[in-house]
Amino acid sequence: MPRKVSIFGATGSIGQSTLDLIARDPSAYDVVALTGGRNLDQLAADAVRLGAKRAVTCYDSHYHDLKNRLSGTGIEVAAGANALEDAAMMPADWTMSAIIGAAGLVPGMRALEQGNTLALANKETLVCAGPLVLEQAQKHNATLMPVDSEHSAVFQALVGEDISAVERIIITASGGAFRDWPMDKLANATLAQASSHPNWDMGQRITIDSASMFNKALEVIETHEYFDVTPDQIEVLVHPESMVHALVGFNDGALMAHLGAPDMRHAIGYALNHPNREKLPVERLDLAKLGALTFKAPDEVRYPALRLARQVMDMGGLAGAAFNAAKERALDAFIAGDIGFLQMADVVEATLAQMSSADGLENATLSLDNVLQIDQLARVRAAEIMNTSLV
Ligand code: NDP
Numbered sequence: 001m002p003r004k005v006s007i008f009g010a011t012g013s014i015g016q017s018t019l020d021l022i023a024r025d026p027s028a029y030d031v032v033a034l035t036g037g038r039n040l041d042q043l044a045a046d047a048v049r050l051g052a053k054r055a056v057t058c059y060d061s062h063y064h065d066l067k068n069r070l071s072g073t074g075i076e077v078a079a080g081a082n083a084l085e086d087a088a089m090m091p092a093d094w095t096m097s098a099i100i101g102a103a104g105l106v107p108g109m110r111a112l113e114q115g116n117t118l119a120l121a122n123k124e125t126l127v128c129a130g131p132l133v134l135e136q137a138q139k140h141n142a143t144l145m146p147v148d149s150e151h152s153a154v155f156q157a158l159v160g161e162d163i164s165a166v167e168r169i170i171i172t173a174s175g176g177a178f179r180d181w182p183m184d185k186l187a188n189a190t191l192a193q194a195s196s197h198p199n200w201d202m203g204q205r206i207t208i209d210s211a212s213m214f215n216k217a218l219e220v221i222e223t224h225e226y227f228d229v230t231p232d233q234i235e236v237l238v239h240p241e242s243m244v245h246a247l248v249g250f251n252d253g254a255l256m257a258h259l260g261a262p263d264m265r266h267a268i269g270y271a272l273n274h275p276n277r278e279k280l281p282v283e284r285l286d287l288a289k290l291g292a293l294t295f296k297a298p299d300e301v302r303y304p305a306l307r308l309a310r311q312v313m314d315m316g317g318l319a320g321a322a323f324n325a326a327k328e329r330a331l332d333a334f335i336a337g338d339i340g341f342l343q344m345a346d347v348v349e350a351t352l353a354q355m356s357s358a359d360g361l362e363n364a365t366l367s368l369d370n371v372l373q374i375d376q377l378a379r380v381r382a383a384e385i386m387n388t389s390l391v
Contacts, residue, residue: 002030004091008084008107009098011036011043013203014121014147017264018096019046021272024281026050033087035099035107038062044069054078056087058103085110094272096147097122100205101328102321102375105129109368115140119271121147121264123222128321129371130225144226145271150219151226152267153246153258158227161250168249169223172239173298174199176211179240183302189341191334199242199262205331212344213298214327217309221320224313231313236306238296243285261285304345311352317362318374319352325378326351333386351382 005022009015015036022029035056036043047055047070054076057066063079070077078086081103088095088110095111096119097104104122109129111118113136120126125133137144146152150171158166177196178186194211195204202210209215216236223234237247242262249255260266261283269280300307305327312319330347333339339347355361355378364370 002028003093004030004032005094005096006031006033006035006087006090006092006111007096007098008033008035008088008104008111009096009100009122010034010046011039012098012100013201013206014098014264014268015096016042018098018268018272019050021265021269021280023050032090032092035084035087040066040069047075048073054087054090056083058084058099081106089114092116094119096268097125098147100203102128102324105133105371106368109133109136112136112142112144113140115142117143117145117271117274119145119147119268121268123148123218124324126222126225127218127324128375129366129368130221130320131366132368132371134225145274146222146226147264147267147271148219148222149260149262149264149267150246151222152270153260154223154227154248156258156270157246157248157256161248163227163229165250165252166227166229166233166248167251168233168235169227169229170235170237170247170249170255171216171219171223172237172242172244172246172295173213173216174210174242175238175240175298176213176215177207178211179238186302187340187342191337194334194341198240200264202264204335208331208334209327212305212341213303214305214331214344214348216298216303217305217312218324218327220306220309221312221323225320231310236298238298239293241290241293243290243293244295259285304349308345308349308352315352315356315362317366318364318370319356319361321371321374322355322359322361322378323348323352325375326382329379329382330386333383339386347382347385350385351378354381354385 031050031052033054034052056078060080067077084107088107094117097108098121194208247257263282312323326348330344
């Protein structure tokens with residue numbers, strides 16, 4: 001029987017890599033829902049190519065454009081945030097969560113209600129609402145598979161191991177576009193420069209987040225939430241070659257490393273085929289040819305996002321949701337040319353400080369409604385901070 005699969009964020013970088021794997025063995029899958037945003041040509045073409053039951057754009061205003069593109073195909077068309085939730089409730093054995101940003105949270109929670117497998121590329125889901133998401137998975141007997149390459153690597157290193165024997169988890173970071181830049185040049189880094197990653201081919205937003213290390217900051221919080229380890233058990237190591245994705249240190253001193261070419265189809269394929277390991281169309285590493293792998297400790301002056309991640313984990317409660325939303329708002333402003341590269345961290349830090357005292361982030365109850373409210377409020381606060389030039 002073909003497996004029923006849905007892909008949220010199908011038109012993005014992770015979504016397209018997922019479809020690449022699925023399209024290699026079309027008889028093995030029934031594509032239920034594909035979702036996208038503005039890229040209607042891609043969404044419609046993939047829906048037809050893979051015989052999807054439903055295609056959904058997250059924007060109400062694009063409904064007619066998508067409907068026109070799919071007229072006569074028999075593919076159902078829907079648009080808007082509610083349509084994403086509805087699509088997440090269509091029966092599927094395996095769902096890919098690859099929407100960018102906090103917008104991935106609600107569809108992910110709905111997909112978990114169905115009690116099947118949610119492959120989680122959308123790290124914001126765990127950053128914003130980790131305990132709620134894990135509770136939802138447990139309540140509905142659903143499986144949450146990590147897709148971030150570092151978290152997939154940790155997951156794989158833990159197979160057959162007892163989490164209580166883990167001393168530390170080390171996730172690696174390429175260091176992003178500016179790892180070798182002198183600090184005094186960073187303030188003038190342009191959008192084009194920040195949008196070019198040395199090793200990985202990813203969506204623009206996560207590429208910029210890699211340059212600022214906000215991506216790694218989100219991943220540190222994701223590690224804390226997913227693997228239930230304390231903040232001081234998590235380390236970040238700058239590894240410019242991006243071949244070692246993560247390492248797990250056990251209490252006997254052993255360190256298990258996961259290596260692979262920087263190609264997200266590895267982690268996606270692992271989540272798709274789990275518990276089996278199927279052949280994947282990824283480059284095989286030739287370590288002799290590589291010769292050397294290098295590692296260094298991250299510089300928290302260069303990368304203030306890492307310090308902020310530790311602050312967020314110490315705060316707990318709704319701090320993750322506020323942190324992510326402020327970061328998304330600051331990133332919008334950087335992309336729009338309204339603030340400089342280094343100001344993104346200043347905006348996030350100022351937003352957290354203000355909301356910690358005024359909005360009681362730490363002590364608020366963690367519910368989905370509260371997370372969504374704080375998400376909106378943090379965007380407003382971050383915008384106010386930018387408008388009043390407090391940064
Ligand atoms: P992209 O920007 O490439 O794709 C994002 C997808 O989400 C697109 O399908 C986009 O539609 C859709 N989308 C955009 N805004 C919304 C919204 N408001 N509501 C619903 N859908 C929306 O992102 P990536 O594929 O790079 O990243 C996706 C997720 O995976 C992120 O959480 C990222 O952190 C994570 N991740 C990504 C990795 C990578 O290699 N790219 C690696 C590890 C994790 P459209 O393009 O049609 O407008």
